[in-house]
Amino acid sequence: MNYIKWLAISLTLIPFYSYADNSEQDFTEIDFEELMKIEVTSVSKKNEKLSEAAAAIYVVTEEEIRRTGATSIPEALFLVPGVDVAKIDSNKWAVSIRGFNGRFANKLLVMIDGRSIYTPTSSGVYWESLNYLMSEIKRIEVIRGPGATLWGANAVNGVINIITKEATGKEAGTLSLTMGTESQGIGASVENDISDKTKFRAYANGRKLAESKDLSGHDQDNEGKYVQAGLRFDLALDDDQWLTLQGDIYQHDQRQQFSVSNFEDPYLANIQSGDVDLIGGNIGARWGMKTSIDSELNIRTNYDFYEHNDLQFKETRNTLNIEIEHQFTPFKNHQLIWGGGYRWSQSDIEGSASFSTSSSIQNLDIWNLFIQDTMALPEQNLSLTFGTKIEGNTNSSTEIQPNIRLSWLPSNKVTLWGAISRAVRVPSQVESGSTINIQVIQPSEFDPTATPGLLQIVGNNGFQSEELNAYELGFRWLPTSTLSFDVATFYNVYDDLLSYDIGDAEIKNVNGSTFYVIPINLDNNLEGYSYGTEWLVTWQVTRQSRLRFSYSFIDIKLKDKAENSFSSEVISLVADRSLEHQASLWGSFDLSDSVELDLRLYYASERKWDSSGGDYSISDGFDSDLRIGWQATKALSFSIIGRNLLHAEKQQFITESSSTDSLIERSIAINALYHW
Amino acid sequence: MMNNLSIKYYLTFVLLMMNIIRPVFSEDNSPSAVKVAYIYNIAKFTRWPESTWKDANAPFVLCSYGEDSVSKALIILENKKIDKHPITVVNVEKDQDFQYCHALYISTDDSRLYRYLLSQVDQQKVLTITDESSFFDSGGFVNLVRENKRLRFQISNQQLSETKLILSSKLLKLSILVD
Numbered sequence: 001m002n003y004i005k006w007l008a009i010s011l012t013l014i015p016f017y018s019y020a021d022n023s024e025q026d027f028t029e030i031d032f033e034e035l036m037k038i039e040v041t042s043v044s045k046k047n048e049k050l051s052e053a054a055a056a057i058y059v060v061t062e063e064e065i066r067r068t069g070a071t072s073i074p075e076a077l078f079l080v081p082g083v084d085v086a087k088i089d090s091n092k093w094a095v096s097i098r099g100f101n102g103r104f105a106n107k108l109l110v111m112i113d114g115r116s117i118y119t120p121t122s123s124g125v126y127w128e129s130l131n132y133l134m135s136e137i138k139r140i141e142v143i144r145g146p147g148a149t150l151w152g153a154n155a156v157n158g159v160i161n162i163i164t165k166e167a168t169g170k171e172a173g174t175l176s177l178t179m180g181t182e183s184q185g186i187g188a189s190v191e192n193d194i195s196d197k198t199k200f201r202a203y204a205n206g207r208k209l210a211e212s213k214d215l216s217g218h219d220q221d222n223e224g225k226y227v228q229a230g231l232r233f234d235l236a237l238d239d240d241q242w243l244t245l246q247g248d249i250y251q252h253d254q255r256q257q258f259s260v261s262n263f264e265d266p267y268l269a270n271i272q273s274g275d276v277d278l279i280g281g282n283i284g285a286r287w288g289m290k291t292s293i294d295s296e297l298n299i300r301t302n303y304d305f306y307e308h309n310d311l312q313f314k315e316t317r318n319t320l321n322i323e324i325e326h327q328f329t330p331f332k333n334h335q336l337i338w339g340g341g342y343r344w345s346q347s348d349i350e351g352s353a354s355f356s357t358s359s360s361i362q363n364l365d366i367w368n369l370f371i372q373d374t375m376a377l378p379e380q381n382l383s384l385t386f387g388t389k390i391e392g393n394t395n396s397s398t399e400i401q402p403n404i405r406l407s408w409l410p411s412n413k414v415t416l417w418g419a420i421s422r423a424v425r426v427p428s429q430v431e432s433g434s435t436i437n438i439q440v441i442q443p444s445e446f447d448p449t450a451t452p453g454l455l456q457i458v459g460n461n462g463f464q465s466e467e468l469n470a471y472e473l474g475f476r477w478l479p480t481s482t483l484s485f486d487v488a489t490f491y492n493v494y495d496d497l498l499s500y501d502i503g504d505a506e507i508k509n510v511n512g513s514t515f516y517v518i519p520i521n522l523d524n525n526l527e528g529y530s531y532g533t534e535w536l537v538t539w540q541v542t543r544q545s546r547l548r549f550s551y552s553f554i555d556i557k558l559k560d561k562a563e564n565s566f567s568s569e570v571i572s573l574v575a576d577r578s579l580e581h582q583a584s585l586w587g588s589f590d591l592s593d594s595v596e597l598d599l600r601l602y603y604a605s606e607r608k609w610d611s612s613g614g615d616y617s618i619s620d621g622f623d624s625d626l627r628i629g630w631q632a633t634k635a636l637s638f639s640i641i642g643r644n645l646l647h648a649e650k651q652q653f654i655t656e657s658s659s660t661d662s663l664i665e666r667s668i669a670i671n672a673l674y675h676w
Numbered sequence: 677m678m679n680n681l682s683i684k685y686y687l688t689f690v691l692l693m694m695n696i697i698r699p700v701f702s703e704d705n706s707p708s709a710v711k712v713a714y715i716y717n718i719a720k721f722t723r724w725p726e727s728t729w730k731d732a733n734a735p736f737v738l739c740s741y742g743e744d745s746v747s748k749a750l751i752i753l754e755n756k757k758i759d760k761h762p763i764t765v766v767n768v769e770k771d772q773d774f775q776y777c778h779a780l781y782i783s784t785d786d787s788r789l790y791r792y793l794l795s796q797v798d799q800q801k802v803l804t805i806t807d808e809s810s811f812f813d814s815g816g817f818v819n820l821v822r823e824n825k826r827l828r829f830q831i832s833n834q835q836l837s838e839t840k841l842i843l844s845s846k847l848l849k850l851s852i853l854v855d
Contacts, residue, residue: 166787168810193813234787236814239795242788290792292771624686645686 015409029476038521041321044462051476054385054405054417055147056082056488056534060140063167067588067598069627069641069671071178071185071207073130073162077085081550082144082488082534083158086581086607086653090212090222091254093576094653097144097158098490099530099554101578102656107156107425107466109147113246114323115284115302118154120345120364121315123428129278129306131228131250133205134189135174135673137164144534145490148401148423149389152368156423156468166244167199167234169190172342173676180641184208188203197236203228211255212662213649220662221273240290249281249630257660258311259368261440263353263511267452267501268442272311273471280306294335303398314350319343335377337387347429353511358433358459366393373404381409396465399424415476415657423466430500431522434459438520451507454515457500460522460608468471469493482540489533497526497558497574500566526574528558544590551583572610577654581605581620596629609654616654618663623647643667708745710827711820712752715805718818718829719758719779721844722803728778736761738777739768741793742783746807750781771796779803787811791815800840812854821852830854 050059058081070076072092078085084101086094104124110117111134127346140162147159171192178185189203204227230248237243250275291297292663304319325339343366349357372387388402403421410416430436434457439527441453474488486604503519510517539547556575560567561589584602592599601624605634609616623646629639644650649663684720718736728832736758740747753763768774774796783803784790794804805815810829813821817839819830831851 116789168787169813236791240792242791288788290788291790293768293796294770627687642686 005196043256050406051478051484052383052409052415052418052423053385054407054474056144056472056474056486057084058142058144059538060142060298062138065134065137065140067596067627067629068600068625069598069639069669070134071183072127072134072667073132073137073140074127076134076140077142077160078582079550079586080140080142080601081486082552083142083160084579084582087664088653088655089220089660089664090209090390091224094655095125095127095160096578097142097160098492098532099556099578100157100574101653102468102574106154106428107468108160109153109155110150110160110162111151112162113383114161114300115282115304115321116152116154117304119306119317119319120426121347121349123154123425123427123431126278126306126308126478128224128254129250129252129280129308131205131207131226131230131252132162132164132230132248132402133176133189133203135176136164136189136201136203136230138163139609143421144488145472146401146403146421146423146468149370149372149387149403149421152341152370152389152391152401153366153393153399153424153465154273155427155428156466164246165201165231167193167201167232169193169199175674176671177266177673178666178669178671180211182665182667183669199234200232201234202229202231202422212664214257215651215661217649217663217664220257221255222257222662224252224276224543226250226252226254229250229655242288245284247281247283248295249664250278252276252278254278256310256524259660260311261354261437263437263440266289267440267442274311276308276310278306278308280304282369291328296326298325300321302327312352312354315347317347319345329465333376335374335376336371336374338369340369342367351428354437356435357429358435362429362433364394364429366391368392383407383409383659393426396426396463399426399465413478415472415474417472417476419470419472421470423468423470426465427431431463432459432461440515451514451516453505454508454510454517456510456517456519458503458519460523463498463522464524466497466524467495484536484538486536486538486561487533490531492530494529494558495527497528498523499523499525499560500560500570501525501562501566502564502566514544520659523562526558526571527561528556530554530556546588548586548588549584550586551581552579553581554578555580566612569611571655572608576608576610578642579607580602594631596627598625598627598629600625607654618651619649621647623650635676636672638672641671691829693694708749711746711807712749714820714827714829715746715779715781716753716756718805718847719803721847723844724778725801725840730800732760733763734761734777737764737766738779738781739766739773739777740781740783741768741805742781744783747783749780750809768793777802777807781805781807782809782816783807785810787814793817799835800838803841817855823852833847 003528007079017057057571060076060080068076074085074095077083079096082097084096088094088103090407092103094101094105096108100107104122105121110125129386143159147155151159173190176187179636187205191201193199209224211220214220228250232246235243253275254276257273259269260272262266269620282302282304286300288298301322306317308315327337330336345364348361368389368391374383376383385405388400389487390400392398405419407415407417419543436457437454438457439455443450443452471491477485501521501523503521505516505518508515508517534552537549539548557570558575582604584600586600589597603622605620606617623644626642626645627639629637631637644664646668647666649665651661652664655661740750750765753790754765755762766773775798782793790811791804791814804820806812806816808821809816809819817832817835821828821830829851831853833855835855
């Protein structure tokens with residue numbers, strides 16, 4: 001692995017070299033300073049300086065998104081400190097924070113402009129449905145650790161809040177064209193003002209993604225076309241009031257391979273291909289009012305609709321959401337925020353031979369109330385935050401999710417913080433009321449009746465919420481205006497995690513044939529803990545070069561309270577498919593006034609799954625991304641983006657069903673961006 | 677499987693790029709220090725109505741909102757003079773703080789807060805200076821901008837026609853007038 005060494009050495013040498021050259025220079029760098037002082041809203045839903053927040057938070061800025069050359073949200077999240085992002089196949093992603101990664105990683109809350117986009121069906125996120133134009137995104141706030149007190153259920157191991165740009169009222173637009181080995185895309189956006197008080201912004205984005213390869217190197221049937229458009233109006237109602245009306249709509253047509261069980265002789269599963277149609281949209285209104293410089297009232301409502309049709313599963317879901325939130329200063333040195341919300345979500349599911357639900361139409365009502373106070377003790381340089389959320393829903397009991405956070409600034413260069421919080425992951429519709437026929441087993445030759453077997457996952461309407469009690473400690477240090485360190489550590493205690501209990505086999509008629517049905521009953525018997533740490537070092541070496549190093553580590557220890565022959569397989573499924581170690585080095589260089597170079601070298605440890613069907617593993621290794629950008633004229637720029645450059649093709653993730661596992665190919669793309 | 681040939685090409689390319697890196701350094705000053713100097717000079721070339729101060733030595737209140745490097749660096753203006761008035765720098769935290777401002781420096785990336793802050797001062801009598809604001813269209817008197825790596829400032833024509841402040845001709849000549 002000599003080349004890795006060269007690369008690492010060369011990367012670290014450049015800045016030293018230039019630093020030595022310019023040791024007399026004043027490196028006060030505005031961009032970097034701003035970066036360290038970005039006003040963020042996610043942690044306490046109040047503006048708070050990033051470096052003083054009592055939570056592990058990272059903000060992906062517009063500039064960072066641009067310099068990664070990301071064409072999708074998971075690509076923009078890739079290499080964000082502490083975030084585990086893996087591409088499953090041509091279009092699907094596994095994204096998680098602090099372990100438990102999977103196609104439907106369910107301990108992460110993802111929101112776009114405050115609208116939750118996890119689906120109550122699986123408690124996961126359909127990342128392939130998101131086809132935003134990346135230049136429309138202002139920033140992505142990533143919180144590692146629980147955020148349930150303010151954001152509610154599913155904000156267990158982390159929160160990702162994607163914030164789109166508001167209309168500025170200037171007449172402007174962009175046109176972007178991408179041609180690449182794995183994707184092609186065309187996107188456009190315009191913005192302008194309609195009147196003094198009304199501004200709008202609109203975008204459309206179309207992408208074509210090439211197929212991935214199966215593990216033996218053959219092309220899979222999973223290419224797709226993705227189209228999404230959106231529109232927003234920002235209205236200044238008064239000096240102290242505003243209204244945003246916003247909507248998006250999408251239609252994606254893709255192909256997908258499935259491993260399909262055969263319920264008739266010879267009972268062998270085969271791989272079939274089919275169309276997947278993803279259709280959806282949302283419309284929302286957000287009204288806000290400033291009642292004084294430090295108080296604000298916000299009311300938000302949105303309606304979200306999606307349709308997901310594939311070979312095994314057809315679902316239509318409608319969700320209506322309304323939230324109110326008020327923050328103010330009741331007394332000196334106190335910032336109080338309180339609010340509540342109600343969500344109604346209805347899904348209509350049409351199953352298949354492999355999947356069925358207890359009732360096709362299900363309604364879910366969720367309500368919540370929360371209150372949180374941040375108390376400043378300026379004399380001691382302390383800030384104490386405490387609050388709780390009470391949340392109830394149709395599928396589980398009422399949950400209380402409190403947190404307490406303390407930050408101490410012993411000097412203006414150091415922040416120490418700690419937090420204790422509780423968060424829950426509420427049962428998904430699949431867990432509480434569905435039956436999945438996962439595998440047909442051929443009859444034994446010794447069985448005179450020649451009855452085949454069937455492994456069946458059986459939902460449990462008594463399934464309870466998964467629970468987390470989290471203990472976090474963090475430290476930030478800014479020794480100079482150009483160098484910063486951010487270290488977070490955590491100890492998470494989980495209880496009532498999803499477990500599989502094997503029931504007694506019964507003879508049953510399923511899909512017209514007789515089977516020995518072996519039920520795998522869902523239960524809440526896993527418990528355990530995880531611990532880990534995340535480090536980030538950012539160094540603005542010179543005005544033209546910046547280095548960012550990040551490293552994260554996690555170890556997950558789980559056990560099954562009702563140990564059975566499936567226990568170790570399930571524990572391996574939830575714990576071992578995430579990265580234990582992850583490290584990256586990102587060098588950003590301005591080679592001249594018009595040429596930028598971004599070089600990212602990263603390491604990922606092994607992923608594995610010891611299952612009864614075989615042991616799967618992906619070896620550890622290095623890889624690298626590269627972007628070169630050239631501002632050709634004031635309006636026109638070009639960039640070349642390379643991803644996974646050190647491997648012609650490599651598997652990135654192990655899915656729950658191995659038939660869809662894929663090799664992700666090295667990709668090179670050229671982008672032209674024109675703006676006016 | 678790794679493709680050794682392309683890795684070699686890639687590495688050669690990367691190393692080539694590294695060799696190209698010869699950062700060109702201009703003698704830059706810290707932008708915030710430059711901005712503070714701009715704010716001071718803009719105030720010096722502005723005349724407030726006679727009735728503004730009762731006493732010739734009464735302080736000039738420079739208000740500031742935003743916790744960026746500029747608002748921190750503003751402190752170096754403390755006790756420097758605008759005419760005979762010594763400058764007092766005030767970080768506004770409450771609505772009541774605004775009434776004393778003679779000039780208000782605003783730095784925020786929140787357009788709502790921006791409009792609210794502007795609504796709190798009498799723009800005819802208070803010199804508002806915003807920092808590279810993308811909301812300058814929606815209000816404000818003077819906006820610091822960067823053009824070709826140099827700092828410049830915009831003056832709103834509309835505010836200019838309504839203001840009771842007198843901006844020197846020198847100031848107007850250097851500025852970029854915008855509608």
